Amino acid sequence: MGLATHNRMKRLSVLIAIACLLFLNPSSADSEIEDETASGLREKIDALVEKASSVDASGEETKAAKEELVALGKDATPILIAQLDTISVLKSIALLDVLTDIGEEAVPDLLQALESEAPRTRRNAAYILAKIKDERAIPSLLGFLNDEKAELRRIAAMGLGDLEYREAVPQLMKLSDDLDEGVRRHIVIALGKIEDEEATPTLLRALKDKYFSVRFPASEALVKLGSAAVDPLILTLKDKEFLTQSLVIETLGKIGDERAVKPLIGFLSSEDWGLRGVAVEALGNIGGKKARNSIKKLSKREKNGFVREKIFRALEELNSQ
């Protein structure tokens, strides 16, 4: 037998051996098919993510791509989560939208992603969990309240607020003096959503924050607490700082409790046109005879344009009642 024949025989036997192996081991063939399927799915998802992240004037194409991704559900989740470390804004917005819409099914994988070493993945996963409002995220969110990264503390506060998780109130209140304005803002917004009277002192303190982005949501939160907040608010009227006083007056007006009428009338004779104006607006909101008469009385002597504008609107409102 020549060398060429020998080599041919050798190659043939190798091929026969491979064929036998494939025949005798169907699972290997299956796994190849599975691999192919997986890689096909990955390619499909990648293409859809690209489409969902594209700029599209009508938004129809991106919307369709997002819907298709959402329909894939948990099959798509690990592949989508693996891309959360992206630096592309459009892509990260698309991923956040899709995973949020997949919802509950994505939660286990997202909880796992919180352990990721990539900060962007952790942040995005936490954000999505907060948006999904799934209670399984609560332990993680509580943990993030003490994270050294302000961004995660903000997300945690936001998520706990969206979940209206009352048990978190003490922890949220503790963080109300956080050095980061965004954290303080989200704490106040969360407390407003949870609507727990226990938080009243914290919210009153937040009315004195140096940023309106904290003060104004604190006012909204106190409005939600309603009559329970009225007495402490009236006490806070003694604060001589214009920014606090004016906001307390406005808050009382929005709550609309008649207990506030008398102290508010006192502000109609303030030398500060800003306080007079906001007091007129507040009294107009509360309404009633006393409030109306006081505003009418002021209208006869008031010269300041801002206050006159407020009087005009208040009387218009009161006259229509």
Added chain:
Amino acid sequence: MSIRTPKAIYLIIAGVICACTPAPLLREGTFIEGINDREGLLNSALRAQKMSRQDLSFKKDYVEKDPFRLNIVDTLLSEPLKSISVSERWLNELSQLYDSGPETGVPADASGASLTELLRFTVRELESGVGESESPRPYSRKWKGLPTELRKPLNTLISALKKANLMLNESLAMLSRKEIEFLKENVPLLITDDEDELEEEKYEEVLDLAGKVDWNKLFASGRIMAAGVDSVLPELMNMTFERKGVVFETETPWGKVIVGGVGDNTYHRGAALIIDLGGDDRYFEERREGTPISVILDLKGNDLYHGSDSYCQGTGFFGVGILVDIAGDDQYLAKDFSQGCGILGIGLLLDRAGEDQYSGDSVLQGAGIFGIGILEDREGNDHYQAGRFAQGFGFTRGFGLLLDGGGTDLYYSGGRYTDFREKRQYYQSLSQGFGYGLRPTASGGIGLLADLKGNDTYIADYFSQGSSYWYALGVLLDKEGNDKYLARRYSQGAGTHLTVGILMDAMGDDIYRSWGVSQACGHDLAVGILIDKEGDDQYSADLLSQGVGHANGLGIMMDYSGKDSYLSRQDRILGYGATSRDFGSIGIFLDGGGKDIYLGKGKDDSIWTQKNYGVGIDGFSDSQ
């Protein structure tokens, strides 16, 4: 027989009517005492919103700070009102530079800022901390065949070339040859990558490598060369010369040096140095590898600069490029990255006189990308035409300045790349004082368009006329003249996504027209400011304009004086702040005086508040 009613009865009836309807009368002649001045108006606007100046501040840490963030952007986000004083300072400084003229013996009719001064100005604002560069040591070679009178200026320029090249090499010393090539290939894609050619990994690598550049040395390289050019210009301009054709040509270690006579010369390839003494010349410039620093000085004639390629006409691409044209009506044609463009380098184009035309596609006419690009045109009625990223465009770690000293100028940017929001109808401009950053990875730079005199027209669509995007600063300053500003969206003092945009017009009866998110609109934690100091102005916009904060942004519009008119078709305008993310935005509109007309929202001599943090004040017309 007619029944006569006693007058007293009429009076009683009239009295009753008045008493029953007090409200409308309250609005007549409303005014705010003692707030006709700008400070008083602003304080009152804030008080009406239960706010103080502190509330205008934006936190610096909404997102993690990247290494390219400019101090000036952080400062202005933290204290947005400083944008006004910075704009005033810039306008005064540029005017003074222009009025005082170069420091050394230039003819009186050739006023204007020297290259060195402009470079010093831009570098200082980028806060690189570059110190004064040493004067280059005089070169004393006796060049064979070179006319004697040219020996001194040529030696000065060549010694500057030598020193600037050394400094340039040092600035890139932390990068390998391969890394530099990688950057050269990919940095341009950071801006013009419409096809998504640049993958995310490369994207981050480009930014990492760009961070290795020694900016101080890079800028120093530009200053050395600019100082050299400034120092020889007076001598060259006073020279009388009669020879025609190319009178001298030689190779140096820094590239080719050519001196052209007073005839009409044509230059086909780039060189390290071209001095042309007169004639209507044609330059078909190309970027030459191995010549990172190139200078063209053309003293006279109506010249054509035709760049079939990119990177020409005063462009520093990983180097320094200077083009000075002293006189004549010139035409500058290029593709991209040209006409006073610095891309990891310094690019300076100075045209001292004549009615000039500048035309190109992208990243030109005063564009800085990881560097400084300056286009200064001192006089004449000029036309600037570009697709996008032009006319005072600053990208990451860059400053792009277009300074026009006088003339009735036309600025147009657009018409080539449709914006996806209104495809086939309106175009991307990203120009005319536009600062741009890469969201969310790299903060942007400074884009400044300053026009000192003349009745000018500015035309653009999306993102223009004192506008910026992502931790950047975009400024349009116009000092004199009756000007027209026409745009579509995100323009005329507009900031989009944590950034600052400002338009300031100091004098003249001006016309402003845009559709939306314009005329002092801050969108998404950003600042948009429009200041018009004098003149009877006309403003027209439809949506989220004229002192509007949107998505937690801040918009401040102030028209200090004049009989102005405001036209709007929608409600979210003239001092409006929208609520977003569970808190507000701030929108402030202030008109300081004059008999004004409002077609739509607003009223002369009155104050109005809009729900969700918006306020407008039209100050009392005391003198009009």
